[in-house]
Amino acid sequence: MRTQVCIIGGGPSGLLLSQLLHRKGIDTVVLERKTRDYVLSRIRAGILEVGFVDLMRAAGVSERMDRESFAHDGTVIACNDEQFRISFREHTGTDVVVYGQTELTRDLYDAREAADGKVIFNVENVVINEVETDAPYVTFDVHGKQERIDCDFVAGCDGFHGVSRQTIPLSVRREYEKVYPFGWLGILSETPPVHEELIYSCSDRGFALCSMRNANLSRYYIQCSLSDSPDDWSDENFWEELKRRIPSAAAESLVTGPSIEKSIAPLRSFVTEPMRWGRLFLCGDAAHIVPPTGAKGLNTAASDIHYLYHGLLQFYEEKDSEGIDRYSEKALARIWKAERFSWSTTNLLHRYPDMSEFDLKMQLADIAFLRDNEAAQKVFAQNYVGLPY
Ligand code: APR
Ligand code: PHB
Numbered sequence: 001m002r003t004q005v006c007i008i009g010g011g012p013s014g015l016l017l018s019q020l021l022h023r024k025g026i027d028t029v030v031l032e033r034k035t036r037d038y039v040l041s042r043i044r045a046g047i048l049e050v051g052f053v054d055l056m057r058a059a060g061v062s063e064r065m066d067r068e069s070f071a072h073d074g075t076v077i078a079c080n081d082e083q084f085r086i087s088f089r090e091h092t093g094t095d096v097v098v099y100g101q102t103e104l105t106r107d108l109y110d111a112r113e114a115a116d117g118k119v120i121f122n123v124e125n126v127v128i129n130e131v132e133t134d135a136p137y138v139t140f141d142v143h144g145k146q147e148r149i150d151c152d153f154v155a156g157c158d159g160f161h162g163v164s165r166q167t168i169p170l171s172v173r174r175e176y177e178k179v180y181p182f183g184w185l186g187i188l189s190e191t192p193p194v195h196e197e198l199i200y201s202c203s204d205r206g207f208a209l210c211s212m213r214n215a216n217l218s219r220y221y222i223q224c225s226l227s228d229s230p231d232d233w234s235d236e237n238f239w240e241e242l243k244r245r246i247p248s249a250a251a252e253s254l255v256t257g258p259s260i261e262k263s264i265a266p267l268r269s270f271v272t273e274p275m276r277w278g279r280l281f282l283c284g285d286a287a288h289i290v291p292p293t294g295a296k297g298l299n300t301a302a303s304d305i306h307y308l309y310h311g312l313l314q315f316y317e318e319k320d321s322e323g324i325d326r327y328s329e330k331a332l333a334r335i336w337k338a339e340r341f342s343w344s345t346t347n348l349l350h351r352y353p354d355m356s357e358f359d360l361k362m363q364l365a366d367i368a369f370l371r372d373n374e375a376a377q378k379v380f381a382q383n384y385v386g387l388p389y
Contacts, residue, residue: 003029006138006151013284013301014157015108019059020309030119043261044101047295049386052302061111069099078201078247084371091381100213128167131280159285168277180267185224187259193218194254201246202349208245230262267291275328288335290342300338304331306389341383
């Protein structure tokens, strides 16, 4: 088999890149370890920056998103029983779009299928070869048989646990990591959201977040111990704890119901440099992870895809390698700013187990400054809606 760009990973990064390149006549093959249904069973955040929305439009995959998504032009920050709103529209002139990652991944799969795009599922033992030459190739097993794909480039969109990052020699790779001493226990419930916008809440009992997927599908999180398991939390215990951590007005109007999904996610900040090695380019979770506090996971994948897509276009259409040569530098410049925002909002709103009284006073002063200072709110809003590509 031969293709121009072999894409490892059929998550949002890999599918979006494949669809964008297809629209420009550039051939790709996507290799996915799991099945389509398994990929679509993952529950992930769905706060989209305008840059991601623009990419979905450029990919020709925005019709359902435009029909079913809704815009948020602000968010609520709460601290114990006090709350204030930060207006994205007032400070940035734009907003964010709420549209579940599962739905946009489904739309991307549908678009690849409609275009007869090549996505190979259930692949095993993927090995990326000869990326330091101009004739890389990928081998993998499927249906018990080894296959080989010769290509011009390999896009490593295979997430944090994929093989792409490991293909870059340890002597070259520099990895930066922070593991947070708590996790997020999240539930999905078929109940109306407690508020029309998100509520990020810091309380003496820990962080909580009230989010949503649509008018009758809510997503809630509470900060939990890393030693917790979802089975430790009955729905009733979850709802009671959530009510203790959000403003009383919200707690009183909260509509509870049975959880249809319950899981715990650890929080981590992670970046690997460089994001390019020869003809291999890392995108999305394969290269970096953010704590979910800033809703940047999907949106940092989007800017990687933006830079790589335009770099590959420049190579194929203008025979100019400037874009791909500068990919890692440009992608990392924006990634580190998103890492900073995600790290700082995590510190702003979470209670660390080892916080001193002074640390607590600093946190409360930080939140009070954000509440009272227009410039601080402008900085928060600019980061939340997405810094320029
Ligand atoms: N071979 C083929 N596919 C693989 C391999 C492999 N060796 N390893 C992993 N994969 C697949 C996974 O099954 C997954 O479907 O690669 C895909 C990677 O998708 P994601 O982990 O969703 O990463 P990405 O596409 O970059 O999307 C980032 O996902 O984790 C969230 O918060 C993150 O919203 C962000 C988004
Ligand atoms: C979600 O809806 O899952 C969500 C929203 C905002 C975040 C994190 C998660 O910051």
